Amino acid sequence: MTTIFSQINDKEKQKLLKYLESNTAKFNSNTSISSFVKSNNVIGIIMDGYIQIAKTDYKGNRVIIEELEENEVFGTMISSLKSNEYEIITKEETEIIFIDYDRIIHCEQTNKEYYQQFIRNLLAIIISKIQEKNERIEILTQKTIRNKLLEYFNIVSKKKGSKYIYLPFNFIDLADYLAVDRSAMSRELKYLKEEGFIEIKGKKITLLYDRDSSIYIY
Amino acid sequence: MTTIFSQINDKEKQKLLKYLESNTAKFNSNTSISSFVKSNNVIGIIMDGYIQIAKTDYKGNRVIIEELEENEVFGTMISSLKSNEYEIITKEETEIIFIDYDRIIHCEQTNKEYYQQFIRNLLAIIISKIQEKNERIEILTQKTIRNKLLEYFNIVSKKKGSKYIYLPFNFIDLADYLAVDRSAMSRELKYLKEEGFIEIKGKKITLLYDRDSSIYIY
């Protein structure tokens, strides 16, 4: 997996961060860092920790936009955070490097190999972010809660190459991620259990159907 | 708006395309070009024309993933097209430049200004693609057809800075884009008309409510 500093050694990294006028900040757990991001057009690189980007609309519906951990990148442009309906919250103690986006694009170090590598890494990271969004869209375009759940399970299961899934979040957040009502989702999970499609023990879910056979459809 | 060859003159462009071993292909209208894309890890640049990327699942539900016109970019990684549930179809006569993704990343021309500009352009295009996907996700996370429609109208209206919207696609495709049943959407549009929120004349929709007042909520 590509990280933003892949194939850039520590000395070069320090140089790069200096030229890009980066700022490093540390945040406690459960802290809103929205104000840091919204003021400027910045990119944030998570060096350590875990954050969530969520949106709460007028009705109080909360939707998780992104979940980000170590080495992941977010930013004003990348995540469209301008509106103040968005909240960026640390879920652990988190260290973030902030870089002004314009500095990245208009850096004078363009002929330095490490700068070019940095850009290529950024490109790779952003492309993988698109893939994540595509997956999310695939899930959200499913018309029933059941199919959203199964689509989600399949994607996670395929990635891990295993029938065993460990939910990266609790059921409240899963419902927000799938954009469905939590209690309705809970009901559907119950049915899926009763019908023998899945098994749930805490955050561990076992898929009892064959992903590729498409039999689970009905 | 940034295009892939922004700030690259024609001579440089030709050089670049040569070094990147690009292939140009022309397609008739209503032609599937999926096979061209799936074989390799390529990026396609639409020089002229219009294409749609759509997915049809086991149930026959068709969902439009992307709509692309001149100067836009798509690709195996960018659009996660590997699965054969995807169809890439030209909607007009279309000319596309294909470039192998690895060639872009491992080009020997890295110290040439035009190459660096190309990469920066690619980065900008991909970032704007993320923003589009975020918008799509915002729409899809709405829980009712009404709210999906209004969210969609608001986004389009905000972009154009106008209360008048011209649908870029027909109602069948709009329903696919919103991932809702067409007839149910049609019904909801009727209600919105009856309640005085919108006016529809063909593909022209007039928003009769104040986008920012949030009164349309109820």
Added chain:
DNA sequence: AAGTTAATGTTGCAATTGCAACAAATTAAA
């Protein structure tokens, strides 16, 4: 360990939606 808070599970019910089947209107083709 007891008390408090948060997460999960459950259920009835009304609202929303998808589906199916068809009518009307529009567009394309012959």
Added chain:
DNA sequence: TTTAATTTGTTGCAATTGCAACATTAACTT
């Protein structure tokens, strides 16, 4: 211009969902 094909509009009905309200369980706090 007539015919055919596609798109749009309409409606009843069953299935699915959101919502609300509450019970149970798990996770923190002190």
